[in-house]
Amino acid sequence: MVWMVNQQVGRGRSRTWGVALLCWLFIMLVTPKIPLSYRNHLYADMRNFVGVPNTLNVITNFPFLIVGVLGFVLCLGGGSFFNIRLPGEMWGWLLFYGGTASVAFGSAYYHLRPDDNRVLLDTLPLIPCIAIPIMTFLFPPKYTHSRYWLWTVGVFILAKMEALADMKIYRANNYIISGHSLEHLCSAIAPVLVTVMLMHRSCRFPRYSNFKVQNGNS
Template structure:
């Protein structure tokens, strides 16, 4: 009951936030220059080959995504048996998230074996699907199942359209903002909307890890030089990004319900 009262109080604030977000996105797309894909995007600091595997460390550092993704996907399908998941919409959201994480392992490894414009979408799309599902699961938890599922399907379509737009028009702006917005929106919304579950601090830690990973990617060569050419910033980005699904997995296993919703939908089997 408390949870439902809080939702009614914050409904107007929620509409204002979505309106501001839409205006910011329109401003960004209308008044900022295109960010084209150039050959420099495919030149990484560490391009060493070991045992005949091109760009070895950038390839093998994707392996943690496979482990965490497969494990989380299996546990998500179990519903409330392993994770504290009380709605079917949450099962869909988290299953897609872990499925996207597992797909990152294959897509990113495939791209880094031979980085070029033809393969980059296989690196980008799985990660964007994972971001979509993670953000939608957060919205579902904070704002309700209906809006969460609407965001899930809408963001998945937008992820595909953004990737297609980047490929067709040689413009990375949509893909870049698509990956950045959840990292910024989740911390802000954490303080604006009441959580249904405990252990909500894990959302902040996850956002922090994602932002740190992006910074490591930007400092690819600087990090590589700083540690005497042992591991590059891009490889560290892979390892750091893999910590994010680990954090949410721990959250899902430890959290418990804070409030009981009015007319709660029956628990998943």
């Protein structure tokens, strides 16, 4: 019975993700491009070091690459390190870590020359910030340590607050690092929290194979 419930929850979750993806693609295709004010592409720290425009806003994306690549490699090891038991789940986490690594390239590419044509690549990290709380409240957790999802949302909220206080933070620390650069570093903590969750979690429900073994021994 527990196994059947898990299967139904898994199918419902897959359908929800599929519908959400289709809706997102539809909106992206039919929505006309809305030009942003040039002020949206002006940041507090626009210093140029060693020939790299907006240097700190570019290099502070590097942690995304580290976390993404490490997580991707660990998932490729069969999923045993993260207690991943289903092939479909492993593919999902491979996509997650691959997307995390791609954030480093997308955001860095945007900050090298901020404009309307590149801004989408910088806003992709907002997607998990929206999806995580929705999935957390819609579906019961199958694993322990699910509170890490909420902590991840909290980190994203803190990062957005740092971005809004870009210039204020920059002035407060005597022009060392801006709020937007701190937003990048803070956002990179989110996949780290998810990784810690994967390392320590355990399944809340017995596996179907365990039921078969128990029934065979009885």
